Amino acid sequence: MTGGPMEISNMAEKMFSALTSQQDTRTSLSSTMLSSAITLLQNEKYTQSVQAFRAAIAYDPQSTDAYNYLATAYLKLGKNKEAIEAYKTSLAVDNTQAETHVNLANIYMEQNQNTEAEKEYKAAISADPSEELASYSYGLFLLKNDRAAEAATQFKNAARLSPNDGNIYYGLGCAYNKLGQYSDAVTQLEKATSLRDEFYDAYYELGNAYVGLGKTDEVQQQINILKDADTAETDVDAEALEEAIRQPKMTGVVSSGTTLSTVFMGATPLYLLDTELANPNSSKDFTIQFQFDSDMDVASVMNITNWSITKATGGVEGSYNNGVYLSDQNDVTLSPIPKSVMYDATTQRATITFTLSQNAEGDATIDPAHLVFKFMGKDDTGKVLDSSADEYDGFAGETF
Structure with missing residues (x-):
């Protein structure tokens, strides 16, 4: 004989409580596995971390963090295809993750899949217009693909969102150099070097801007800075600037x-x-x-x-x-x-x-x-x- 309304209500509450308890347990287990997986990733045990991240996902298939970390582990193993799938699954769970869109776009860019990369960069900006990383990364993509004017627009937007990031001014300076706007490049690259210590890439680009302006003395100053750094990379950059100002005789x-x-x-x-x-x-x-x-x-x-x-x-x-x-x-x-x-x-x-x-x-x-x-x-x-x-x-x- 079926129980009364009160009994049915009590049974429903018990079932809901049991389900909630099970879900809480699964979420707790997922968090534990995720923490262990992150530790393995930090210890450069990438294959083991992949297994642990997948276990965390099994307990909580809605964990975007687990998918994103899994993608990182795959990248460390050189498995770009698997990393792409992990990021795509994460975005299927939550499409508003601007940083995940950027990370996915970066892989596409490295693989010269420019159409897919640009789509993801734009999605990142749309997902969070206040995220400077999206505009900055999209600017780098545009710069790499010889779209310097568009890149400058993205870098300007990123600088508005994060006015104390020297990397952004460096990118903008590079864009101006490509556009032949050397005075503007100098302004931005000087900001970059003032905001970040030992920013030798920026000193090199600053040297190129002065080459464009025909200011040999200023170029020589950048050469001296690069030589004083005394690394293989800065020595190569110094030699390149020396060649740029060298005139045949x-x-x-x-x-x-x-x-x-x-x-x-x-x-x-x-x-x-x-x-x-x-x-x-x-x-x-x-x-x-x-x-x-x-x-x-x-x-x-x-x-x-x-x-x-x-x-x-x-x-x-x-x-x-x-x-x-x-x-x-x-x-x-x-x-x-x-x-x-x-x-x-x-x-x-x-x-x-x-x-x-x-x-x-x-x-x-x-x-x-x-x-x-x-x-x-x-x-x-x-x-x-x-x-x-x-x-x-x-x-x-x-x-x-």
Whole structure:
């Protein structure tokens, strides 16, 4: 015979109490297993921790913490596929976990699954717009994929949410560097270095910003900071900045490839350079070969308009005819550009050919030591020559 309403109510309460007690027990066991699993993870016992996390999940399938830690353990074991599944299951339980969306996106980014990564970064921002990690991480993703302007927007948002995080200003500085906004990059990177000690990545990027601004002294300051750190990474970065500000040089003349004698000074009879020029109206080609310290742009070197041949006007190059005024009626007529230029990429040498012509009377003169040869081209990276080593004359005996 069925009991009365009161009896049925009491039975229901007992059943609910029993179920609640069982659930509490399962939750308690899950928490215990989760704690043990975390300890195993911290002790780098990753395989055992995976087993323990899975046991915790068996007791409480709604534990997002267990799924998230399980994903971490899988990542430590190099099992990205399993980590992805763990994060996805966690998000199926609670889709509002911004950090979990970010962690999942980071795996996708590492695997170059950019569509999936971007979807998760956006989901993270949507889940919690106040979470700076989401905007910052999305900014890094955009920066990696050459979307610097969009990255800058995300970094600015992250900086608004977390104004004292030097990493965010570093990211923003990197974005500005990629955009060629070097002054803005300097501002952000200086903030980054002021907020975080020994932030050598930021010092390196700051150096790059100063390279873009053409501020060599400031670049050198960053180089010194990186060298003082004295680590393998900072040494590499310092060398990269040194290379960035290094300019190619013309280092001197190669005698074996030169037929022009530059030992004569003052008004020298043209025929002393070659006996063929003793004949009136005769002409003779001469060469002068220059050594560079870098691989040069072949087309630039061989372009005769990138070279000039002039008469010295004073200073380190001396003065043509030693500064003594002479009627130039006998002085040889000199073309301001060479006849041709050849470049040997294997030796980094350029050979200039130019023509000297005798006058009708056979008494033309020249001052070979004060002929100034200048190169105005570039190397194979597009750099112009160091202005302290792009000219040469025999009087100086070295480039200047």
